[in-house]
Amino acid sequence: MTTATLTPPVTMPTAAPAVRRSWFADVWLVMTRELRPVVREPFSVVFGLVQPLVFLGLFGPLLVGSVGEQGLSGADVWQWFVPAILVMTTLFGTSTTGSNLQYEMQTGAHERMLVTPLSRSSQLVGRSLKEMVPLTAQAVIVVLVMLPFGFRADPVGAVVGILMLAVLGIGIGSLSYALAIAVRKQEWMFWVVQQTFLFPLLILSGMLLPLETGPAWMRAASTVNPLRWVVDAERALFAGDLSATAVGWGWLAALATAAVGLVVGVRTIVRSTD
Amino acid sequence: MIRTRGLTKDFVVSRTETVHAVRGIDLDVAPGELVAVLGPNGAGKTTTMRMLTTLIRPTAGSATVAGADITSDPATVRRNIGYVGQGNGAGHVQRAADEIVAQGRIYGLDAGTARRRADDLLDALDLRPLARRKVSDLSGGQRRRLDVALGLVHAPRLLFLDEPSTGLDPQTRANLWDHILRLRAERDMTIVLTTHYLDEADTMAERVVVVDHGRVIADDTADGLKRTLAGDRLVLEVADDGPVSPTTAAPQLAELVSRVPGARDVSVDGRTVSARVADAPAAVPGVVVAASAAGLTVATAQAIRPTLDDVFLALTGRSLRDEGAPPDAVTGDDPLADPTATTTDPQTRKDAA
Numbered sequence: 001m002t003t004a005t006l007t008p009p010v011t012m013p014t015a016a017p018a019v020r021r022s023w024f025a026d027v028w029l030v031m032t033r034e035l036r037p038v039v040r041e042p043f044s045v046v047f048g049l050v051q052p053l054v055f056l057g058l059f060g061p062l063l064v065g066s067v068g069e070q071g072l073s074g075a076d077v078w079q080w081f082v083p084a085i086l087v088m089t090t091l092f093g094t095s096t097t098g099s100n101l102q103y104e105m106q107t108g109a110h111e112r113m114l115v116t117p118l119s120r121s122s123q124l125v126g127r128s129l130k131e132m133v134p135l136t137a138q139a140v141i142v143v144l145v146m147l148p149f150g151f152r153a154d155p156v157g158a159v160v161g162i163l164m165l166a167v168l169g170i171g172i173g174s175l176s177y178a179l180a181i182a183v184r185k186q187e188w189m190f191w192v193v194q195q196t197f198l199f200p201l202l203i204l205s206g207m208l209l210p211l212e213t214g215p216a217w218m219r220a221a222s223t224v225n226p227l228r229w230v231v232d233a234e235r236a237l238f239a240g241d242l243s244a245t246a247v248g249w250g251w252l253a254a255l256a257t258a259a260v261g262l263v264v265g266v267r268t269i270v271r272s273t274d
Numbered sequence: 275m276i277r278t279r280g281l282t283k284d285f286v287v288s289r290t291e292t293v294h295a296v297r298g299i300d301l302d303v304a305p306g307e308l309v310a311v312l313g314p315n316g317a318g319k320t321t322t323m324r325m326l327t328t329l330i331r332p333t334a335g336s337a338t339v340a341g342a343d344i345t346s347d348p349a350t351v352r353r354n355i356g357y358v359g360q361g362n363g364a365g366h367v368q369r370a371a372d373e374i375v376a377q378g379r380i381y382g383l384d385a386g387t388a389r390r391r392a393d394d395l396l397d398a399l400d401l402r403p404l405a406r407r408k409v410s411d412l413s414g415g416q417r418r419r420l421d422v423a424l425g426l427v428h429a430p431r432l433l434f435l436d437e438p439s440t441g442l443d444p445q446t447r448a449n450l451w452d453h454i455l456r457l458r459a460e461r462d463m464t465i466v467l468t469t470h471y472l473d474e475a476d477t478m479a480e481r482v483v484v485v486d487h488g489r490v491i492a493d494d495t496a497d498g499l500k501r502t503l504a505g506d507r508l509v510l511e512v513a514d515d516g517p518v519s520p521t522t523a524a525p526q527l528a529e530l531v532s533r534v535p536g537a538r539d540v541s542v543d544g545r546t547v548s549a550r551v552a553d554a555p556a557a558v559p560g561v562v563v564a565a566s567a568a569g570l571t572v573a574t575a576q577a578i579r580p581t582l583d584d585v586f587l588a589l590t591g592r593s594l595r596d597e598g599a600p601p602d603a604v605t606g607d608d609p610l611a612d613p614t615a616t617t618t619d620p621q622t623r624k625d626a627a
Contacts, residue, residue: 029379033376
């Protein structure tokens with residue numbers, strides 16, 4: 001039992017300061033709070049890499065074997081596959097982030113934040129913006145790991161490419177949070193919906209196998225998949241083809257995903273508290 | 275500090291079913307009060323608290339909390355109150371001290387002040403050795419103290435505690451209350467808490483509001499409630515080997531007991547005489563002396579003070595212990611993801627609309 005007491009109420013105003021913080025400051029507070037565990041335990045970022053590394057290690061060699069017969073050398077296959085794996089890392093990492101919020105809803109941490117003066121929208125936007133940091137770190141790790149295997153990355157293209165992934169990640173992360181809030185009464189629904197979307201989006205993006213060899217309906221379906229445009233853009237960027245039209249479409253797809261994600265996310269969190 | 279008028283919350287469960295969780299609560303809490311809201315699970319305690327803390331909007335009625343309207347100006351309410359919910363407020367992947375500082379920053383303190391307050395609270399709540407510990411590594415009692423620290427970091431004028439000690443062992447509960455009461459004395463805080471622990475409401479609160487089926491059914495000090503609604507009980511036993519045989523002695527003693535001020539429900543069971551009286555401890559000496567004068571030997575005498583459970587029984591005909599006593603397993607495992615589901619108890623409050 002301690003005998004320490006609080007400082008006398010001299011420094012204790014009876015009410016919180018009347019000065020209103022800006023919305024951006026709210027977002028910053030939410031984001032830095034979310035990032036603190038990542039900074040404290042940077043190794044946690046590596047756990048998110050298990051799945052992409054499995055694809056690189058087990059699927060990559062198969063790809064070299066099968067696509068390589070069609071005239072591509074092993075190094076060229078990595079050139080084609082690694083940028084796609086970066087998009088996959090983004091997809092896996094950010095689409096599951098809603099489960100963190102689900103956990104905070106179970107424990108009461110989310111409820112505590114809802115009672116604070118932080119605006120609802122800043123709580124969602126701050127969380128979503130935070131997604132950029134781990135996914136950027138993961139992308140850098142994947143690129144570095146693959147360099148010894150003959151993967152060549154155009155430096156400028158790589159930076160722009162990772163930036164594009166960050167924007168995409170904000171959108172997917174935001175949608176994941178929105179999903180977590182929307183299905184809060186049936187938590188298991190989160191994984192049902194997430195898995196239902198995950199694999200069609202993955203396959204219809206041409207990440208794993210080229211869509212060019214697929215049937216016409218699949219190619220048609222892939223045009224409405226923003227990931228497909230981002231995957232194309234990443235391949236062009238890492239190859240150093242910075243002025244390719246694919247890059248323009250990629251940015252459009254990434255920014256549209258971010259915009260839609262944030263709008264849906266903010267609407268969901270604001271409506272959730274009735 | 276708090277003023278509600280006709281505060282009502284209905285949860286629409288389906289098209290044909292509406293749960294009336296809170297039905298028109300009028301409640302006034304003055305600055306500095308310590309009020310316990312007591313009631314069985316599903317009585318509407320938590321729903322009321324969630325409305326007052328702006329977590330859910332009332333279906334009807336109005337409430338002013340810490341100077342602002344909960345519906346039209348929730349932002350001001352949030353800035354002026356502290357809230358410790360049923361769950362654990364700290365993020366499990368965060369470190370204890372980080373969370374207190376972050377909470378201070380969220381409430382508009384500058385970085386230096388937030389750190390100082392966090393330091394003060396770590397000391398005051400015995401959390402100092404755990405400052406750098408991850409929240410997931412803390413015990414239930416430690417987490418609960420951290421929750422209280424989070425609720426206090428901005429020195430709110432009004433603190434809401436939703437079942438602050440559910441699931442804690444008695445010693446940890448007493449310890450937590452020591453902390454809360456001392457901080458209250460230092461800061462002149464108004465506290466509203468919900469509980470289903472009778473003794474907690476009894477010993478801690480200066481005022482007890484009993485809620486059942488979404489309505490306030492009694493509102494007084496714990497002593498006042500017991501005095502007006504339950505009353506003391508006097509239980510006497512005549513000696514087996516007295517000069518008068520027990521079969522004649524007991525009715526004679528009952529006759530004496532019935533003259534005690536406020537005596538009612540006098541009953542005899544073998545050698546035992548029991549009755550409700552206004553003030554049992556004060557009645558014992560007089561009865562014993564009168565019995566002795568009449569040649570009766572009183573072997574044992576008990577003056578039983580009523581509990582709040584007796585009050586609840588008198589009010590509703592049901593015992594609060596039946597449903598309130600078993601703590602909700604281990605605190606924190608209680609799924610709080612669904613704000614409506616946790617506050618509705620189909621057993622007690624389902625009404626077909």
